[in-house]
Amino acid sequence: MALESLSRGIFSALGLLKNKRKLDEDELKEMLRSLRRALQEADFNVRQTKEITDKLEMRMREDEPRPGVNLQTHAMNILYTELVRLLGPSREVRPHQSTILMVGLYGNGKTTSTAKLAEWYRKKHGVRVAVIEADVHRPGAYNQLSQLLEDSTVEVYGEPDNKSAVDIVKNGLKAHAAADLVIIDTAGRHKLDQDLVVELEQISEIANANERFLVIDAQVGQSAGPVAANFHDLAGVTGIVITKLDGTARGGGALSAVATTGAPVMYIGTGEKVGDIEKFESDRFISRLLGMGDIRGLIDLAPEDMDEEEAMRITQRMMSGRFTLNDMYSQMEMMSKVGTIDKLLSFLPSGMFGGMGAMGKNQKEAMQGNLDRYQVIMDSMTTNEKDEPAKIKADRIRRIARGSGVKEKDVRELIGQWNRSRKMMKGMSGNRKMNKQMKQMMRDSEMEDLGIGSRDM
Ligand SMILES: Nc1nc2c(ncn2[C@@H]2O[C@H](COP(=O)(O)OP(=O)(O)OP(=O)(O)O)[C@@H](O)[C@H]2O)c(=O)[nH]1
Ligand SMILES: [Mg+2]
Numbered sequence: 001m002a003l004e005s006l007s008r009g010i011f012s013a014l015g016l017l018k019n020k021r022k023l024d025e026d027e028l029k030e031m032l033r034s035l036r037r038a039l040q041e042a043d044f045n046v047r048q049t050k051e052i053t054d055k056l057e058m059r060m061r062e063d064e065p066r067p068g069v070n071l072q073t074h075a076m077n078i079l080y081t082e083l084v085r086l087l088g089p090s091r092e093v094r095p096h097q098s099t100i101l102m103v104g105l106y107g108n109g110k111t112t113s114t115a116k117l118a119e120w121y122r123k124k125h126g127v128r129v130a131v132i133e134a135d136v137h138r139p140g141a142y143n144q145l146s147q148l149l150e151d152s153t154v155e156v157y158g159e160p161d162n163k164s165a166v167d168i169v170k171n172g173l174k175a176h177a178a179a180d181l182v183i184i185d186t187a188g189r190h191k192l193d194q195d196l197v198v199e200l201e202q203i204s205e206i207a208n209a210n211e212r213f214l215v216i217d218a219q220v221g222q223s224a225g226p227v228a229a230n231f232h233d234l235a236g237v238t239g240i241v242i243t244k245l246d247g248t249a250r251g252g253g254a255l256s257a258v259a260t261t262g263a264p265v266m267y268i269g270t271g272e273k274v275g276d277i278e279k280f281e282s283d284r285f286i287s288r289l290l291g292m293g294d295i296r297g298l299i300d301l302a303p304e305d306m307d308e309e310e311a312m313r314i315t316q317r318m319m320s321g322r323f324t325l326n327d328m329y330s331q332m333e334m335m336s337k338v339g340t341i342d343k344l345l346s347f348l349p350s351g352m353f354g355g356m357g358a359m360g361k362n363q364k365e366a367m368q369g370n371l372d373r374y375q376v377i378m379d380s381m382t383t384n385e386k387d388e389p390a391k392i393k394a395d396r397i398r399r400i401a402r403g404s405g406v407k408e409k410d411v412r413e414l415i416g417q418w419n420r421s422r423k424m425m426k427g428m429s430g431n432r433k434m435n436k437q438m439k440q441m442m443r444d445s446e447m448e449d450l451g452i453g454s455r456d457m
Helices: 004-017 025-041 044-062 071-087 111-123 142-149 165-175 194-207 218-234 251-259 281-289 296-301 308-320 323-336 341-345 351-357 361-379 385-387 394-404 408-429 431-451
Strands: 098-104 129-133 154-156 183-184 211-217 239-243 265-269 277-279
Touching: 004 071, 004 281, 025 044, 044 071, 044 251, 071 251, 071 281, 098 111, 098 194, 098 218, 111 129, 111 142, 111 211, 111 277, 129 142, 129 165, 142 154, 142 323, 154 165, 165 183, 165 194, 165 265, 183 194, 194 218, 194 251, 211 218, 211 251, 218 239, 218 251, 239 251, 251 265, 323 385, 323 408, 351 394, 361 394, 361 408, 394 408
Parallel strands: 098 183, 098 211, 129 154, 129 183, 211 239, 239 265
Antiparallel strands: 265 277
């Protein structure tokens, strides 16, 4: 997950209020101090940091927590709304006869993001996507882009020997006139100089590009703000892609600085691979950052071959409060289909499956082993037993253990795991914000069924 250290910092700060129900002046001050430190370490600027912590302090004093909610959760909820407000709303783009021009400074990730976006739109929208390599300065740019997309059906256009970017764009557009979406990769610059602006304008005009995406490396922290503002003023940026959020502790600075320039952050890059891209939506991003989990992200993650209806059904069950071993089994199946637990973990509320969100690599591997064993055990259970694991008593545990060739303690462990997951689910279904997200998701999918097409874009 991006910004892991910020996430940890926030947890340890708010953790100071764990299980507290009465506000203590010293504890509040200490919590605010650690939170301030965590935000500044993630490179939020001084003003934003003060704004957030002041707001939190005020609301902690004035807002009454909902009945049954402890101060830690109360603080978490307030922080959630404040951070989402700071990062601002996201923008939608529909890939229909569209052209996206990728611009940005040297080495910020334009070519990689071109490939990522192309594959993302192809996959999520099932549309025909082509990319054009119009960087005539960097040697090997065309090869780089082709290689990134070698396993994809996205069409790659380039003329490695042609020195005119404008001509390449013209020819490429002609060759791919039938594509729903064309993404154009351009050359990088040291800074936004007049040459770059002129080239962008020319290509933009030729391409009739309706979108200009600025690609910025998160490593630059707060200076992402001025870069974005400059590009925005001069070239009319319609969306921003922040890359390398996986590799920096300064990502909070880049995200927040850019969000306040008025140019919306549309996507974030979280790795070098083509699949390492996420549509940026501040509410989902923040709920993951705060360990509340991201149900919609979970469904986005389901691979193409996985039935979307099935994913929806499982998630709905997860939220319904009724949670059988079968549901947990389906959830695990979903996990194993998704492949790596790693990515999935970042979408789940931290604390689920015994706090896997905070696990190290070894523990995650151990978890994968557990999943395999659980499946074997469950194959030896009857449907009734899987529906109501709470009713499985000693003699049945013995039978199941014998049937699946494991120790009794393994069966008990599975039931214990189910119990913890079930409690977690209950907690989630009592979470208002989570329920809201869930309902919105259901509405979206109903609209899709009706062909209205409110896809997650
Ligand atoms: N970890 C990580 N690496 C990234 C990400 N995006 C790009 N990179 C890496 O950053 C380096 C530069 O990426 P490019 O896509 O070539 O950047 P560019 O803007 O096209 O560079 P120029 O064409 O030279 O201006 C490559 O090594 C990429 O693998 C990301 O989201 N995470
Ligand atoms: Mg490039």
